[in-house]
Amino acid sequence: MNPRQHTSSRSARWHDMAEHIVRQGSASVTELAESFGVSVMTVHRDLDELERQGMVRKVRGGATAQASNVWESNIAYRLKAHTAEKDAIARLVAGLIEPGSSVMLDDSTTALAVARHLGELAPLTVVTNFLEAIRLLAGTPDIRLIALGGEYHASHDSFLGLGCVDAVESVSTDVVVVSTSAISETYAFHQEQEIVLVKRAMLRSGARRILAVDGSKLARVALHRVAPLDDFDIVVVDAGAPAELLQRLRDHHANVQVAQL
Structure with a gap:
């Protein structure tokens, strides 16, 4: 050979x-x-x-x-995990978005599931750092697409770093949709600080902030705190989450919406 x-x-x-x-x-x-x-x-x-x-x-x-509490799973794995739950969440989140508005999506696979429904809500302006979402929405009629630049990270298929944070801070959207790797009753968490910095910038740039997480992420923590759950206007979880964990979440957040599978 x-x-x-x-x-x-x-x-x-x-x-x-x-x-x-x-x-x-x-x-x-x-x-x-x-x-x-x-x-x-x-x-x-x-x-x-x-x-x-x-x-x-x-x-x-x-x-x-x-994933572990210090390491996020690769994008290839996340794209295949909990797909039914993410789609149910995405349908509910899409129903919270008004045609004609502007939406910022993070680089989560849950936000990607939301992106798959946005063509039905056009006209929209969509802002994202997730290359897979950019590919999906590019050329979609009546979708004005703004791609957030920065340093490309293959393990996330997204743009991160200072350049991305600067790009996020240059815009302001009606809605921002983010997901995180873990949430407790009071905080949202993620393992990687570069992603945390981008998500925090996104939360500052959105008038209405939606946290979308599947039930596997409840009652968990990761290395870095992204934000208190009180910073989110709405928390969307799928109905497959354990009832006890859903109730604990409701006890600490005024607006928890449950997506039916």
Whole structure:
């Protein structure tokens, strides 16, 4: 095998291994070695590279695509997780948006689900830093699309950093829709400070602030506080969330709306 073929084979294995871990949520080193017909040492080297690319996170004995309180899951995993819940939330959120208004969306997959419904509400002005949402809405009739720039992060498929914060602060929208990785009864949280800074800027730039989170994120915390829940006008959660957690959330927030699945 010549060097070019070796590189191609290795790249293909990295791609397939990442997809395998994303599909299952996690995998052990032994399982990966057997599945891909390589040595345990090769798997460790492959996982080092996939972690460097932001695709997976190495843990003891294997790797995971799932979030922890200090690490957010890769965009490929998040796009496949809780899709029915996110769509239910998105339908409810879309019903809160008036045609002719301006809407800012963060780089969450829940906000992307909302973006899929915005063509029905046109004319609208949509502002976002999420490249997948930009691709989705580009060319949609009567959607004025404003893309927020900054440094591109492949693991989130979005633009972040100081350039993005500056871009956010240069506009003001009628509505801002954000999601976070975790919420307690009183705070919304996220693992990564660059994303926290952008979300905070977005909240300052929206006249009405909507927090959209699926039930898996309730009663959890992550490394960084994004904002108190009192900073949001509306919190939207899906009906699949445990009733006890929904009640605890209602006890601490005046406007919790539940999306039916």
